[in-house]
Amino acid sequence: MPLLSRSFDPLLAVFTGGLAYYLSETNPRTAPPPNETLRQLLLWKQDKWRKERDARDAVLESGVVDSAGKVGNV
Numbered sequence: 001m002p003l004l005s006r007s008f009d010p011l012l013a014v015f016t017g018g019l020a021y022y023l024s025e026t027n028p029r030t031a032p033p034p035n036e037t038l039r040q041l042l043l044w045k046q047d048k049w050r051k052e053r054d055a056r057d058a059v060l061e062s063g064v065v066d067s068a069g070k071v072g073n074v
Helices: 004-026 038-062
Strands: none
């Protein structure tokens, strides 16, 4: 018979972490400033990665390759 704790413990950990995150984001004493929530920070980071990827893709599309075989300005 499988142990209940093997499956229950990870579920309890995920639930507890989610609840702790929710409480820390919504409690007036511990809430981050309006534009510094985890969601806003993740969107900012995603936008930053997207801009870096677009810049890298633009360089690759330009076809500029130096003598060492690296793509970039010669």
